Amino acid sequence: MYVEFSRTLDLDVNSTVQRLAKAVHGRALPWIRDVVPAIGGLALHFDPDHEALGGKPLEAAAQLVEDCLKAGLPKEGELVRTIEVPVCYEPQYGPDLAEVAKATRIPLADIGALHAEGEYRVLMIGFAPGHAYMSGLDPKLSVPRRSTPRAVVPAGSVAIANDQTVVYPYAISGGWSIIGCTPLKVFDAERQEPSLFAAGDRVKFRAITRAEFERLAK
């Protein structure tokens, strides 16, 4: 079931969706399999044949959402973590820096600093495990998606398009402009918490040198 609140990007709605997800998840109901906060709404994946539902799964899911909204959602401050992400913005790790510099008329050497100044928030995780869509990109850095996506983007690549930024969790195809790379593992199935990011997190990028990147990558 998908509970839609907005068909356009709205940061307040996005925050409400994340708080609702927290509330639904917190009830730990045995018939709920997955609670997925998206940008403008919440998806509930459930076992429709679970005995607790009495054959009326949609009604039960709708009731659950209503109950959570009525009971009051957790305050935003209670969920927000701030994740710091070290990024090397040197051309070796940011193959699209030159193109972005040309398109935005910002000197290549300043792009990393401008990107790292921003305050970002994770709107949604999707596309691939741990792949976080973040708002907060400086409009001066806005570039469209690349016309031809790359077949393989290296793991940890930090990329931008339109008004958002992403960090590619592992080597996959991608169409955003790569301006740097983090040595952190964005998704690791063997880790207690596999995903570095969660929806609602605040994210700060910190510019690091190549030497520091190599040290942290070890």
Add this chain to the structure above:
Amino acid sequence: MTITVLRPGLLMSVQDPGRHGHQHVGLCPGGAMDVVSLTLGNALVGNPADAAAIEITVLGPDLEFARETLVALAGADFEGSIPGNRPVLVPAGSRLSITRALRGARAYLAVAGGIAVPPVLGSRSTYIPGRFGGFEGRVLKRGDRLPLAADSARLARERFASLKHKRDHSVRWSVAALTVPDREPIVLHAIEGEHFGQFDAATQRTFFDTVWKIGPESNRMGFRLAGPTLQRTDSGSRTEEILSGPTTLGSVQVPANGVPIALMADHQTTGGYPRIAEIASADVPRLAQLGPNGALHFARCSLDMAAELRRDLKSRLEPALRGIAWEYGN
């Protein structure tokens, strides 16, 4: 205690029913493409439904068994050295050759005690795009030695001994594969998707009138449906930009090139393409039994009918499972 891959099949991987509870961090449940056949396979060797088996696609492997093993090949009919959809006791040191699918596309080789790869995030299924789970996170290749449960040879002997009707190394009966098509095109029931209304009436009719073929570049993530291209109504403001939203197993999305994609086990958890339809969950395992060029068409259905189809599938699977349990004396 191992099974050695002497010759790999086309796309062979270790799968179980998948991992739930991680879609909020972008990880789909994954697992067996045809979970009904996996369930039957596990039951046929006396396993619980969540044991891991080998998923075989279109072209099968040659395998060597180090010890005596009880196996069952459930799902699609494959040409080869073992009969399908029944328990078979494989002697120590013997080789099995499974060649090509004659009917259906996917079969599960279940073994007593399961394939004993370590669980990752609560499941033994292979998530190929993320390179984790299953056997080294990847498709199986020549020379791989798949670990079996330490007591698999004992389980094989004991379970086979407890079967009521047996002959030599197998039994006189088999179960019906519930998902393998007798004929094509198969009919898949689909409810209107969230963005169905963004396609004009002619395109909506085309979607339900077309016999679609499983196109090239189809894989465990999704099946591309070859046929007419579907374009959204493009009259200025009517073409809404779609905010990336959640997707699920059986969602049919239509990217800008107009070629619909039915999302399968390893699907992405969100997508920004319009979703024209959602395939009834009971019908997804039957879709998984179509190979390259397999034909299907969609029949419009309601949410209530989708629920009815699920109950109907359950009402055929449960007696089959009870029958197998009875043969094992349970």
